[in-house]
Amino acid sequence: MIFFCDFLKHFSDFFLFCYYLDWVQRININLSAVKRRAEAIPTRRAVKKECQAAWLLKAISCIDLTTLSGDDTFTNVQRLCHKAVHPVRQDLCDAMDIDQKGLTVAAVCVYPARVADSVKSLKFLGAKIPVAAVATGFPTGQYSLETRLEEIKRAVADGAQEIDIVINRNYALGGNWEGIYREVQMMKEACGSAHMKTILATGELGTMTNVYKASIVCMMAGADFIKTSTGKETVNATLPVGLVMTRAIRDYYQITGYKVDLHLSNI
Amino acid sequence: MAAIADRMSNVILQIFQELNYAQVTDSDDIVKVWLSQHNSPVGFLMDGCLEQPNERELKGIINPCTKIELAKVFLGKEEDIETAISIARRAQEEWCSQPKKRSRILYSIARNIQKHQRLITLVENITSCKPGHQVRDVDIPYLIRNLYHFAGWPLISTNLDDCWKPFEVTGIMIHKDLNSLSIIPWRMVEALAVGSSVVVLASPECYLSALLFAEVCISAGLPPGLLNVIASDELGFEKLSSSPNIEKLVFIGSTQMAKSIRKVSAGCGKDLSLHLCSRPVVIVFDSADQDSAIEGVIETMIINNGKTGVKVLLQESIFNKFHSKLKDRFKRLRVGSCMDKNVDSTLVTETASKEYLIKLVDAAQLEGAEIFQVHPVGDSGFPPTLISNVQTSSILTIKEFVPGPILILLPFRTPKEAIALANNSLSGLSASVWTEKISLALEVSRYLKVGTVWINSQNMLDAAAGFGGCRESGYSRTGGMEGLMEFMKPNWQISFNNGGQVDQKFGQASINKDLLPSFQPDETTFKLGVDHTYKLYYGGAQKRPDGNSSRAVYNSKGKVIAYVPDAGKKDVRNAVEASLKGQPSWEKRPGHSRAQILYYIAENMEQRKNAFVAQLEEMSGKTEEECLQEVDQCVSSLFTFASCCDKFGGTVQETQLYGMVITSQEAVGIIGIICPEECPLLAFVTLVASAIARGNSVIVVPNEKQPLAALDMYQVFDTSDVPPGVINILTGSQDHLARCLAEHQDIQSIWYYGCSPDGAAVVEHASSQNFKRTWVGSINMQMWYKPSEICVKLMKEACHNKTLWIPMGEIFAN
Missing domain, CATH: 3.40.309.10 (Aldehyde Dehydrogenase; Chain A, domain 2)
Incomplete structure (x- = not known):
């Protein structure tokens, strides 16, 4: 019986997926129009004085402070964690009449091998900032599914509360959206209670239409965040890419009532 | 983040949470300082300096958003307008002969506009009540681009200089309904670039922007008198429109005002460009x-x-x-x-x-x-x-x-x-x-x-x-070569000017003695022994006139040589209906196919050459040699316009768009043509051939006095596979038919080459009903024999330009 229910659930899931996949396939994104809108956005609003300060502080609070280098060691990871807890200088905070202790970045982001160092440093500082780990064969994803899933599990075990996975570009460029959906679903399962950010690597998807499709498929597969890029591609977060992903998030929200977050990297 | 919220309790915190925008206001101090440099009330810019007139009506300029009065201005009267025109005319003589100087100065104006962008933006912003981003990001960049673009034209547009010349003085009127800085100075720049001088009448709402633009031009070295700016109300617009001393008018504003401008300028021999408010x-x-x-x-x-x-x-x-x-x-x-x-x-x-x-x-x-x-x-x-x-x-x-x-x-x-x-x-x-x-x-x-x-x-x-x-929306074009050509006219074009008299009785249906039977026997009937009854020709068939009357046609000796049908309003309506059916598929045909038919007409005409020569001789009393020359030229003109069928399709424009911008030259639609008396057959053939070459259909009225050779053409058209409805011929009173055609809503353009300046006035006046295009005037007879020289103008009149913006782009990364 349990088996049958499970089967039914998967079956209806699959139908729903097919329905939306069909919709995703028919989507059109016009790059030149998107670019024009992206050019207009910064010219239509101005944030000055208090607004400027508040908006900048908001930007700081959304940052994943990151180090992703081959030469990362405990020293610079620890330094990074300190910066994450005290992102704005005390005298500046005083001038703005805000409490420095309250303002931190959103997360510290490192390679899986440095998760333990980060958790340790942040614990020492008494901060509740989550540690994010890049995983799944970051940045290329050109590894077997098995090891990619294993990476997630190890990072979570080491204390990572957020996992940044990369999607399979081989599938994306081949139009195998169902394949991406299945993989990301499995990754979400591997994440357990940790938040999952899906990195689309937009700079390697070729077209904005693919960016939109990848966004929707990842959201359908359970992403908590959709993220532009690894920072290792030649083109990373640009305003047009951000705009297309935001529109995808809005569409998904209008259909499901579930608001997925956006993460822009290497702006 | 909730933790922060507990501790921060100031304004910044509130904005931090709500992420809202505060009002960010630009200071308009620079505008105040600029205005304080002017006398109050603000005068007119004439001959390079600000004139303070006496005893003129005053009008306050109000910031529409804040309702605060910014300044008072004098409203120009007729005498101010006339003074400005004469100043402009004097300055123009030197200006039009110095293309290099024109180029340098336009370039310098572009530089100067860039230097004063902030002031110009704010003045336009305040007086038009447009949001700042539009002025800053659209209007001003377009204006600067425009100046740089047109600064180059005086140096390279010389190929037209041989047979085209600029209008001496251009009057530009800016009405409050369309106070877009993006289009007003464009027209000034184009006029200056071709070597014309400019008198601008601006409604008070747009006056400050126009004045400031002119001031910047003068500071950039524009010689005095070339750009004169006067604040004016609608009465002033009408005065300028009917002034006998100005040939070119540009109006930017509402359709309603444009209609009255079209009416008051009718018959004054003016070239009118209209840019009117319309909904996209x-x-x-x-x-x-x-x-x-x-x-x-x-x-x-x-x-x-x-x-x-x-x-x-x-x-x-x-x-x-x-x-x-x-x-x-x-x-x-x-x-x-x-x-x-x-x-x-x-x-x-x-x-x-x-x-x-x-x-x-x-x-x-x-x-x-x-x-x-x-x-x-x-x-x-x-x-x-x-x-x-x-x-x-x-x-x-x-x-x-x-x-x-x-x-x-x-x-x-x-x-x-x-x-x-x-x-x-x-x-x-x-x-x-x-x-x-x-x-x-x-x-x-x-x-x-x-x-x-x-x-x-x-x-x-x-x-x-x-x-x-x-x-x-008005049929004029701004931008590129098309925009420039609006400020020029061909040397051979003679415009009609009857002083703006529009006779409401002109061309109304009337009974004429020619409609009565004559006591003389009809010469052709007499000669041939069998009556030759001419008919109207529309929808590809010969039709009797609705009024069932015919009018006598006399030869040069005053003898009746034939009767031709007397068409009326109903026949015009029928002909328009036939054209409406025939035109779309004619336009859709490839140019090659239209050319084939024109060549075929030429071929068939050549075969009947002798009959045409004889008819012309009989009808006009010219010598056989002259008539032969005319018919020969008809055939050769048909060849010229046949070759125009596939060579004026349009151009690709070099804009700033990443993509393609194509100007495609489409057919105007249905063109009503009134033929002149000189060269009755050649003018008929030239006008018809050039119009149909570009996919238009025509309703053509052969010259009233000499219609026969043209009527003989319908047999040629019939045998040359001209599709029904493409060429329609109506004979009768030219004045009456001109009025009927000009008043018809489905006709898009009138070419009035009739004999009477009064007729031209009526055509222009009536065209205001649906803003059909008009081309009125007369032409030096010799020019009918030079189709390659008049071809540019004919093609311009036969085409409707449509600009197609096609952006491209799919690649953004790998």
Whole structure:
């Protein structure tokens, strides 16, 4: 019986997926129009004085402070964690009449091998900032599914509360959206209670239409965040890419009532 | 983040949580200082300096957003206008002979505009009440681009100089309804570039911007007298329009005012360029990028301060989804003062417009329309409004524009229906087509009756590409070579001027003695023994006139040589109906196929050469040699225009767009032609051939006194496979037929080469009914024998230019 229910659930899931996949396939994104809108956005609003300060502080609070280098060691990871807890200088905070202790970045982001160092440093500082780990064969994803899933599990075990996975570009460029959906679903399962950010690597998807499709498929597969890029591609977060992903998030929200977050990297 | 919230308790914290925008206001101190440098009231700019007249009416210039009076200005009177014209005329003589200097000075003006961008932006911002971003990001960059573009033309446009010359003085009138800085100085720049001098009459609302622009020009080294600016009301516009001392007029404003300008200038031999307010159309197909289309729709609505409204046609299959997305977008619009940097759109604050808009919306509501406004209508003004469930019969849909940011949504089922709904309007300036299917976009663009089509985009202008409309949007073009040519005329063109007298009785149906039987026997009947009855020719067949009358035709010795049918209003209507049927498929034919038919006409004519020569000889009394020369030239002109069939299709423009901008030269539609007396056959053949070469159909009236040779042509047309309805010939009273043609709503252009300046006045006057194009005048007889020299002008008159903006781009990274 349990088996049958499970089967039914998967079956209806699959139908729903097919329905939306069909919709995703028919989507059109016009790059030149998107670019024009992206050019207009910064010219239509101005944030000055208090607004400027508040908006900048908001930007700081959304940052994943990151180090992703081959030469990362405990020293610079620890330094990074300190910066994450005290992102704005005390005298500046005083001038703005805000409490420095309250303002931190959103997360510290490192390679899986440095998760333990980060958790340790942040614990020492008494901060509740989550540690994010890049995983799944970051940045290329050109590894077997098995090891990619294993990476997630190890990072979570080491204390990572957020996992940044990369999607399979081989599938994306081949139009195998169902394949991406299945993989990301499995990754979400591997994440357990940790938040999952899906990195689309937009700079390697070729077209904005693919960016939109990848966004929707990842959201359908359970992403908590959709993220532009690894920072290792030649083109990373640009305003047009951000705009297309935001529109995808809005569409998904209008259909499901579930608001997925956006993460822009290497702006 | 909640933890921070507990501790921060100041303004910054509040903004941090809500992420809202505060009002960011520009200081207008620089405008105040600029105004304080002027005497109050502000005078006219004449001959390079500010003149303070005495005893003129005063008008306050009010900032529409704050209602604060900025300055007072004098309103110019007729004598001021005449003084300005004579100053301009004096300055022009030297100016037009110095292309190098013109180029240098325009370049220098561009540089100077860049130096004073802030002041110019603010002045336009304050006086027009447009949101700052539009002036800063659209108007000013376009203006600068325009100056650089036209600075180059004097150096390279010399190929036209041999047979074209600039109008000496150009009068530019700017009416308050369309105070767009993006288009007004364009026309001044074009006029200056070709070597004309300019008198600008600006309504007080637009005066300060025009004055400041002129001041910058003078500081950049523009010689005095070339650009004179006078504040004026509508009375002044009419005075300028009827002034005998000016040949070229440009009017920018409302259709209503343009109609009265067209009327008062009728018969004065003026060349008129009109740029009129009209509502753009946006067509969104289900294959569109919908989110981008929504932004396109919004931008179209708020451009020009929402002063025209926008009509959105939406494919039924996406109607509901798009509608709800659009509503969400409306909720995100920020509206408010023009000085606030954080507004997308300002409100309509002018009392009269506001009340009119409220009335329109109320009426629509009574008809069952759904009204959606995020910001309530209040003292502050009329907000952007989204109206759906509005029918095509509603006044809201019918109006050529509404003076506020009203967006109406209409559903359509098929592309064909979308085109029909879009064209269901008296005006036709611009349209946007949203679809990712290139073949659909191009086909729809082809059939839209507008001057500019933006595919998957909106509101793009560039100095290198023509911009303008058709029908009640005015048919003139600004930008590129097309824009320049509006300020020039061919040397051979002789314009009619009867001093602006429009005789309402002229050309009314009347009985003439020629309609009575003559006591002399008809010479041709006598000669041949069998009566030759001429008929009217329309719809590809010979038709009897509706009035069942014929009129006598005399030869040079005063003998009756034939009777030709006397056509009237009903025959004109029938002929127009026939043309309406025949024209679309004629235009659709490839140029090659049209050329084949023209060659065939030439071939058949050549075969009947002797008959034509004899007819001409009999009819005109010219020598055989002269007649032979005329018929020979007919055949050779047919060859010239046959070769024009596939060589004037259009050009690619070099704009700043990443993509293609194509000016395609389409047919005007139905052209009414009145033929001159000199060269009765050659002029007939030249005018008809040039018009049909470009896909137009014609209703042609051969010269009243010498119609026979032209009537003989219908047998040639019949045997040359000319499709029915393409060439239609009506004979009878030229004056009467000219009036009927000029008054007909379905005729798009009149070429009046009749003999009478009074007739020209009537044609121009009547054309104001639907703003059909008019080309009136006469031509030096020798020029009919030089088709290659008059060809450029003929092709210009035979074509309607449509600019197609096709952005490209799919690649953004790897």
